[in-house]
Amino acid sequence: MSESAIKQLEAETEQLNRLVRQREEDNKCTKMMLKFREDKIQRMESVVAGSIPADSYLLQENNMLTEEIQMLRAKVDKNPEVTRFALENIMLLE
Numbered sequence: 001m002s003e004s005a006i007k008q009l010e011a012e013t014e015q016l017n018r019l020v021r022q023r024e025e026d027n028k029c030t031k032m033m034l035k036f037r038e039d040k041i042q043r044m045e046s047v048v049a050g051s052i053p054a055d056s057y058l059l060q061e062n063n064m065l066t067e068e069i070q071m072l073r074a075k076v077d078k079n080p081e082v083t084r085f086a087l088e089n090i091m092l093l094e
Contacts, residue, residue, distance in 0.1 A: 011090070012091070032071055036064050039064060044057070
């Protein structure tokens with residue numbers, strides 16, 4: 001194999017590894033969002049049952065929604081589709 005072909009394969013491997021890491025991060029974010037939603041359901045059930053006051057629930061809900069927004073922003077910033085398109089562009093340029 002020529003030196004340029006080896007370098008191209010190494011670059012492709014690096015890009016694919018980066019995509020895998022981004023996919024893993026995406027899965028991690030999704031799991032956290034599920035946890036937030038499950039926690040929200042539990043808190044709502046506690047409000048309905050009367051075990052926590054509504055004011056306390058609203059404060060907790062505000063904090064959880066703020067965290068969820070931060071996770072969603074991070075997810076958008078690390079969108080694997082953008083990286084995949086960048087990889088395809090690099091391959092087309094070569």
